[in-house]
Amino acid sequence: MTMPRFNRSTSFPRVDGGAGALLGDGFVSDAILEEWKRTGVATRTGAILDLADGRRFALTDGLRILGRRNGDSDPYGLTGSLLTLRSVLRRGGLLSNDGIRLGAAIYDVAFGVLAEPLPPEAGATAERPVSQPPSRRTV
Numbered sequence: 001m002t003m004p005r006f007n008r009s010t011s012f013p014r015v016d017g018g019a020g021a022l023l024g025d026g027f028v029s030d031a032i033l034e035e036w037k038r039t040g041v042a043t044r045t046g047a048i049l050d051l052a053d054g055r056r057f058a059l060t061d062g063l064r065i066l067g068r069r070n071g072d073s074d075p076y077g078l079t080g081s082l083l084t085l086r087s088v089l090r091r092g093g094l095l096s097n098d099g100i101r102l103g104a105a106i107y108d109v110a111f112g113v114l115a116e117p118l119p120p121e122a123g124a125t126a127e128r129p130v131s132q133p134p135s136r137r138t139v
Contacts (some may be wrong), residue, residue: 029064
């Protein structure tokens with residue numbers, strides 16, 4: 001299952017990641033994510049990525065399909081797609097350290113995360129008034 005919301009690069013912010021890396025289509029490779037954390041561009045807490053400028057993203061483990069390993073045609077049309085790891089496994093894909101196998105096709109991939117912007121109020125811990133039980137009136 002492809003993730004069409006991650007194919008629209010215009011909906012994602014352009015973030016300078018220090019080493020020239022940009023978060024343009026929602027995919028951040030593992031190497032870039034580590035660089036951002038090391039240089040202070042971002043911090044990661046579980047599945048949440050916080051950028052130094054205050055923006056937040058929900059992260060899902062994913063990958064980018066780079067192309068067929070042996071250069072043959074792409075029978076599934078996946079080259080360039082962003083997929084979650086779960087969707088690859090649901091399709092019956094087999095993962096290795098640098099690729100995936102779907103049926104007879106072997107694809108080279110880049111592993112990383114798919115970042116989805118969180119609304120500004122997500123994660124904010126504003127205090128809410130404690131709800132009081134309705135008062136009983138005795139007559």
